[in-house]
Amino acid sequence: MKTESTKRRGLAVGFLMTTSPEHQNSYTVFRLIEALLAAGHQVSLFLMDDGIYHIVRIESPNSPAARLEKLMKDGLSVSLCTQSAEGRGIFEGDGLPGIGWLSQHELARIVARSDRFLAFGA
Numbered sequence: 001m002k003t004e005s006t007k008r009r010g011l012a013v014g015f016l017m018t019t020s021p022e023h024q025n026s027y028t029v030f031r032l033i034e035a036l037l038a039a040g041h042q043v044s045l046f047l048m049d050d051g052i053y054h055i056v057r058i059e060s061p062n063s064p065a066a067r068l069e070k071l072m073k074d075g076l077s078v079s080l081c082t083q084s085a086e087g088r089g090i091f092e093g094d095g096l097p098g099i100g101w102l103s104q105h106e107l108a109r110i111v112a113r114s115d116r117f118l119a120f121g122a
Contacts, residue, residue: 009040009042010036010039011036011116012042012113012114012116013036013041013042013115013116013117014043014044014045014046014110014111014114014116014117014118015029015043015044015045015117015119016048016120017046017047017048017051017121018047018049018050018119018120018121018122019049019050019120019122020051020053021063021064025121028120029118029120032118033071033076034071037071037074037075043075043076044076044077044078044110044114045076046078046079046081046102046107047078047079047080047084048081048084048104049121052081052084052085052088053088054068055068055078055085055090055094056090056094056095057094057095057096065096069096077100078096078098078099078100079100079101079102079106079110080101081103081104082102082103083104
């Protein structure tokens with residue numbers, strides 16, 4: 001049930017994505033995020049495991065990183081698991097600026113703050 005505060009700001013919706021960019025989950029999650037942002041909801045995305053590859057810049061306007069960058073400009077909050085990234089040889093300078101490099105402890109906080117939380121994994 002929506003409270004007065006959720007009517008004003010929309011829902012807080014969180015996503016966890018653990019699959020790589022070539023997985024179908026990428027398309028699904030990006031489309032859901034686009035729709036939620038367009039409807040005025042607050043949306044956050046936490047990338048973990050192979051999901052962190054979404055932040056790696058590739059010279060293509062349709063790359064996952066380019067899509068994430070556009071969604072971030074539209075209001076998406078993106079963070080990732082530092083341990084997952086560094087374990088795969090990806091460091092802060094390798095990805096998009098403006099992404100939070102956090103721990104799984106912070107993921108628990110995102111879940112707690114979310115009105116709805118969706119996890120996409122293999």
